[in-house]
Amino acid sequence: MKLQWIPSTTLSLLRTVQWVGRQRELKDASLQQAIQPAVRSITTRLINASIDPNLVWEFMVDEIVAQDSDVDLSPALCEIALIRGGHSDLQSDQTALAIFRSLETCQRAFTTRSPRLADQLRLRYAPLKQAYESYGPGLVRSVGKAIWNGQPPTDWWPSRVSVHAVTPIAHGAAGASGQQASVWIEAVLTDMDPQVPEWLRLVYQLTCMAITSHTRTHNSSSGTRTNSDTATGESGGSSELPWTTAIIPLILSEANEAGMINSQTLPIEKAMSMWQSEVSPSQASVVQRWWEATGFSTQPTPVALKQLSAALRANDSSPSSTNFHTT
Known part of the structure; x- marks a missing residue:
């Protein structure tokens, strides 16, 4: 299993907007003040449409994480998240365009404060990447064997996984895509706790991703319906x-x-x-x-x-x- 590391500026922006939308404080007070009106406008529009803003943010993050590159924001991406969140197809394009324009306002403020964010993220994830490459592959193999009594399925681990590195705002956080072989992780420079190093958090998300993929495939073939996972790192597993x-x-x-x-x-x-x-x-x-x-x-x-x-x-x-x- 090879990891493709992506300095994800778009996902960093979305997680920052999501964070402010949940009424949490950013370390950068001036950035929070700059994007707060646009975030409030998005939240109001979603509530007026009887849509849970938290769901839309989760699905929007999931759509970004499912990609294998640092994709740009678009009205189409916003519309997909809206429809997944329960918005009517009839007016989803208009709502998506309004949300996209508000996100563009946030993006301008975000880019002004971090004009070279991609380069910064590459520097920030370098220690995590090095630690994982030193210890992670062997641990991943042993975890798979332990779960499957020594004989994991040949497709248990995907051949390639995209790892979206994002700006840290939660003192260490990560999540896995509910759709593709992709994960995201905050690019913290040091371990939050020496007993639980950050590369283990990455191993955990890779294992969650494998579990989600396996149970989704199994339940699909058996006709069982399950709740879709999201990429926020805060939702439950893919089965009961x-x-x-x-x-x-x-x-x-x-x-x-x-x-x-x-x-x-x-x-x-x-x-x-x-x-x-x-x-x-x-x-x-x-x-x-x-x-x-x-x-x-x-x-x-x-x-x-x-x-x-x-x-x-x-x-x-x-x-x-x-x-x-x-x-």
């Missing part, structure tokens, strides 16, 4: 089983055993808080106990996933502790 949660301790364990990280206790809670959104300490404790008690070591992967799923549901409905039993 907690794949994207279960692989966190697996990745950490494989990395620890190979000497790629050094930890007496796997930093599961830290990794979950960094790689997933809205994770409670109690959920992390459930995953920790599940991994220590059984994990994938004593039973087939589907059985282990169902067991973790039941434990997480029990935790959500009851404060009592969860015991695990092998089958």
Whole structure:
């Protein structure tokens, strides 16, 4: 699996607009002030059309991540995201054009402050790329083998993956496309936590991408309908089983055993808080106990996933502790 690194200026812009649209603060207060009116105009227009702005941003990001280059914004891209978000086809072109013009206003402000953003992103992702090339391929192979009991399908990992490097605004974040073999990751210069290096976040997203592709293909052939993933890094997995949660301790364990990280206790809670959104300490404790008690070591992967799923549901409905039993 070869990675094609892309300094994604368009995705950096969209994530910044998305961030402000969710009423979060940018470090650059002057940029926030400059784009706030245009972002507010987009949000108002979407709400008036009975469309959830968060969904549109997620789908717009997903459309960009699905590309294998740093594509330009266009009314067509905006219209696709609108239709995916539930907008009527009859007036989607007019709404898309209005949103595109507002985004152009944001882009001018963004470009004025970072006229050489692509070059900056290349410099910023260089340490992450080097770390992944040193450790990632071997870990990716071992993770695939662990999931599939030593024999992953030949098409489990795609031959090539696009990695969109974007401006960091969330102190480290990443996501995977729900459509193509593509991921995105914030180009941070240093690890947010020495116990959970950023190249592991990339391995996690690559594994999520493989899971999404596999379950989509499997469910399509079997006629099962699933919710589409998005590329924001904040949505759930591609099936009801907690794949994207279960692989966190697996990745950490494989990395620890190979000497790629050094930890007496796997930093599961830290990794979950960094790689997933809205994770409670109690959920992390459930995953920790599940991994220590059984994990994938004593039973087939589907059985282990169902067991973790039941434990997480029990935790959500009851404060009592969860015991695990092998089958």
